[in-house]
Amino acid sequence: MTHTAFTLGTPRDMAKRVFIKTYGCQMNVYDSARMTDLLASQGFLAAETARDADLVVLNTCHIREKAAEKVYSELGMISRLKEAKARRGGRMIVAVAGCVAQAESAEVVRRAPCVDLVIGPQSYHRLPELIARALKGGGAAILDTSFPVVPKFDYLSKAKAPRGVTAFLTVQEGCDKFCSFCVVPYTRGAEYSRPVVQILAEASNFVRGGVREITLLGQNVNAYHGEGPDGKEWRLGALIRGLAELPDLERIRYTTSHPRDVDHELIDAHREVPKLMPSLHLPVQSGSDRILALMNRRHTVGDYRLVVERLRTARPDLALSTDLIVGHPGERDDDFQATLDFVEEIRFAQAFSFKYSPRPGTPAASASGQVPEAAKSERLAALQLLTAKQQREFNEACVGRELLVLLERPGRHEGQLVGRSPYLQSVHVAAAGELIGQIVPALISGASASSLSGSVTKVVRL
Numbered sequence: 001m002t003h004t005a006f007t008l009g010t011p012r013d014m015a016k017r018v019f020i021k022t023y024g025c026q027m028n029v030y031d032s033a034r035m036t037d038l039l040a041s042q043g044f045l046a047a048e049t050a051r052d053a054d055l056v057v058l059n060t061c062h063i064r065e066k067a068a069e070k071v072y073s074e075l076g077m078i079s080r081l082k083e084a085k086a087r088r089g090g091r092m093i094v095a096v097a098g099c100v101a102q103a104e105s106a107e108v109v110r111r112a113p114c115v116d117l118v119i120g121p122q123s124y125h126r127l128p129e130l131i132a133r134a135l136k137g138g139g140a141a142i143l144d145t146s147f148p149v150v151p152k153f154d155y156l157s158k159a160k161a162p163r164g165v166t167a168f169l170t171v172q173e174g175c176d177k178f179c180s181f182c183v184v185p186y187t188r189g190a191e192y193s194r195p196v197v198q199i200l201a202e203a204s205n206f207v208r209g210g211v212r213e214i215t216l217l218g219q220n221v222n223a224y225h226g227e228g229p230d231g232k233e234w235r236l237g238a239l240i241r242g243l244a245e246l247p248d249l250e251r252i253r254y255t256t257s258h259p260r261d262v263d264h265e266l267i268d269a270h271r272e273v274p275k276l277m278p279s280l281h282l283p284v285q286s287g288s289d290r291i292l293a294l295m296n297r298r299h300t301v302g303d304y305r306l307v308v309e310r311l312r313t314a315r316p317d318l319a320l321s322t323d324l325i326v327g328h329p330g331e332r333d334d335d336f337q338a339t340l341d342f343v344e345e346i347r348f349a350q351a352f353s354f355k356y357s358p359r360p361g362t363p364a365a366s367a368s369g370q371v372p373e374a375a376k377s378e379r380l381a382a383l384q385l386l387t388a389k390q391q392r393e394f395n396e397a398c399v400g401r402e403l404l405v406l407l408e409r410p411g412r413h414e415g416q417l418v419g420r421s422p423y424l425q426s427v428h429v430a431a432a433g434e435l436i437g438q439i440v441p442a443l444i445s446g447a448s449a450s451s452l453s454g455s456v457t458k459v460v461r462l
């Protein structure tokens, strides 16, 4: 969960204040940053807390039940703040954005009458207009959850560059895959790829503002097929090559991918584009073909194995991470054992594993063979024991190596900076603050489950 804040040159006492709270994935982080920029252009200043805000935006996540429930409990607290502000003669507008807004728009207003505005992920460019309507309105909530994805990007891409060394850039939204457990095709709509020219312009803008590493985002990013400047369709591999031409952009990553959409152009980019970092998040979800079919994943264990072999041939040091679900309806002990065996075989640098939880409206939610909670917990614990061991081993194998680290921010201790290795690990080094934004070689001397530590061996450039 991330809090987004911004500043603006407007005098403090004249400005309205906004507090944006972001739940869930990097797509939401990107969207919140663009909403922040858009609202800044309308004169909104950052509020440190919801209590200080005239406008509160919750940018929500619907991927798991717990995430949606967190939003409702937050709205209970915000409702009390809104009432307190009204007693002081003030006014607070409460907006719910993101995937909960899209999936449960009427339900949000029913469960949380304090909400003035429910806005789906494709309507953020209309925020200023909708806020103005909410301020004028007689109290009835405004719901805007249509899917006009093209205008959204036309507006949001004009936003100013993010602060910081690394940035997310959404290149694709939506998904046509309809995995049995997933709400994305219902909350973000059909696949849409932004035109290459628009992405290059936004990336150049980011780089001019000091960004050195861009992570291309999409719910199914490697299904990207945007219109190129030559009028032809460009796939993700071609887009990466286009971005690699930007002189001051040092590193490119992308997430999240689907095994079916890893094509030869993308594999070639991993082999031939040095700026494309050797880390890849490629969800497999299960190691059982029977469960993959029930999940409607449209790939088998064999397909996944083949893709990984080809990727590792192209880029032998590739750090592979994945998502795994245990306890999908119909999963038996032998299916789960197949998942353990497959994880053992592939060896992941990192894995995110979850117990299956039903999302209303998805096919798996009403499927027979729901797995008891106790069995899910037991399986998750066993799986996480294995994936944590693999992650630790991957990190420990880096000790004694010199890795290029992009220094991003100050660490918790005086004189310490934190950066990222090519493999996306956090690396702590002793270094002066002015090196933030530089890529430096660091000799790795320590590894924990989640990070590395080392010392800078030489400053490459200043």
Ligand code: SF4
Pocket: 175, 176, 177, 178, 179, 182, 183, 184, 185, 219, 220, 258
């Ligand atoms: S490919 Fe990913 S985003 Fe699309 S339906 Fe499956 S899990 Fe959801």
